[in-house]
Amino acid sequence: MHKENTSRIRHLLLGFFAGLTITYIIILSFCCVSSEAAILLMIFDFLFVSLVFQLDGTFVKKIMLLLVGNVIGLLWNSVFYSFAYVAVYYFGEFFNVLHIILNPLLNLVWVVSFWSISLSVLASSKNKGASELDG
C-alpha cells in the first residue's frame, strides 16, 4: 500500500510538470490556436493529470495518453475551424454564428470520448497485470 501511494504521488508530480510544459506550449501557440480551444485544452490537461494520473498504469502510458489527447484536441479544433472558415467564405456569416454557438459542444465530443478511451486503456493494462499475477 505504501509503495502504491509513493508511485501515485510520483506520477502526479511528474504529470503536473508535463501538464505545465504542455500548457506553456499551448500559451506560446496562442496565435495559431483559438483562445476557446486553448482554454479547453488547459482544463482538459488539469483534469487529466489530477485524476487519471492517480489510477493504475505505467507513467509512460499516462503521459502518452495526455500527449495524444492534446494532439487530438488541436487537430479537432483546426479541422472545425477550417470548415467554418470555408463555410463562411462560400455561404456567408450565418456559418460563423453556427460555429461559435456549436463549437463548445463539438469540443466536448472529443474530450469525453477520449476520457472514456483513456480509462479503457488503463483498465485493460490493470486487468492484464492482474491476470498475469493470477497466472
Added chain:
Amino acid sequence: MVEILETLFVVLTVLMVAYLIRHFIFTLAVLNHTYKRKKAAVTAKNMTYQPLVSILIPAHDEQRVIGRILQGMTRLTYPKDKMQVIVIDDASKDNTGDIVEEYAHIYNYIKIIHRNQREGGKGKASALNTGLKQAEGEIILCFDADYYPQKDIIEKLVLEFTDPNVGAVQGKVTVLNEPQNLVTRLVALERIGGYRVDQQARDSLGLITQFGGTVGGFRRSLLKSLGGWDESILAEDTDLTFRVYLAGYKIRYVNDAECYEEAVENWRDYWKQRHRWAKGHMQCFFKHSLKVLKSGNLRFKEKIDGLLLLNVYFMPVLMLLSWITGTSLFFLKSSQWLSMFWTLIPISLYSFVGNFAPFFEVGVGAYLDGRTRAYWLIPFLIFMFLYNIPICTKALADLLISKISGKNGNNWEKTTRSGNGNSYILN
C-alpha cells in the same frame, strides 16, 4: 440591456463552475479514500451490536417484484428474532397483498398492513408513516419493493449506529437490470456517479450525505421526534435528510452495503420518475434553504454543500438560460472577454449530466468499481442531460403554478416495474 445580460451570463457561468469544482473535489476525495491505508476497525462480521430492526417496504401494485424482495428478506443473515419486516400494501389493485400474505403466513417476522382505496394511494411518505406506527425496532430501515438486498446488508447498515451522533445511514444502490437496454445502462452510470463517488465523497469530507429514500434508515427515536415523513413533499427522502442534519445528527454512507434496484426501462418512465424527483427537490429548496443558512448545527462547509445540493435540480434550467443568454449576447455584440466564459459552458454542461455527475466523476467511479465496459457509454450521458432540461423546466413550472394557484399538485406518479430484473438474480 446588454449589461444585465452580461451580468446574468457571468453569474450563471460562475455557478456552473462552482458545481464543476465541487465534483472535482468529490472525485479527488474518493480517489484519496480508496488509496488510503485502511485502519483496523469493527466490521459487520464481528459486531456485537444487534438491535431490533424494523424494515419498512411500501408497495403499491408491485406484484411483479414484491416476491423478489421478500425472498431477499428471508435470505438475510441478520438474526430473524431481531428483525421485523413490515410491508405496507398501499391500496394495491393487483395481487401484491396476496403474495405478501403468503410470505407472512410462512415467516413470522414478515407482517403486512393493508391500506384501502380511501386511506391509501397517497404516496410513499404516507405509506411509510403508516408502517412507522407499527414498527417496534430501535432502527427503522426502508427498502423499495423493486430492490434486492445483499445477504449481510442489515449488519453493515446497523453498524454505523454505534456512533451516537449518527441519526441515519445510507447504503449503495446498484442497477440490477443494467444489461437490458440503453436507458438502464445509462441509469447505471448515473448511479455510479451518484453513489460510488458523490455519496462516498460527501461522507469522507464530512458534508451532507443524502438519504436516498431506500437502502437506508434512521434511529426510531429520531424519526419519531422529527414527526416521521412529510407527506406534502414529493422528495420525502431529501426533506428528511435536511431535517436530520438540522437536528444536529449525521448521516453515514456505507459503500459496502449494496442493494440492487430495477431501474426504469424506457424514457417515458424515466421522465415520470425524474419529474417527481425534480419537483420534490425544488420543494425542499424552498422549505430548507433559509433554515440551512441560519442553522447553528451545521458547519460552514455543510451549509455550502447543503445549498448546492438543494439547488441541483434547478441547474438544467439555469444551464438552458445561460445558453440562451450567451447566444443573445453574441448577436448583441457584447464584450470579447465573454468568449472565455462561453468555453466553460460545455465543460460545466457535463457537470449536470444525468444524475448531475460530470463525465470525469462517472468515469473514475466506473474505474474504481471495475466496470470496464461502462466507459464506452459515458459520452451518451449527454442525452440524459438534454432530456433532464425539459423535465426540470416542467417540474419548476408545475411547482410555480401550484404555488400561485394554491392547489396541491403533488400527485405521486408511481414508477412502473416490469419485473424483468428477476432474470438477473443468480440463485
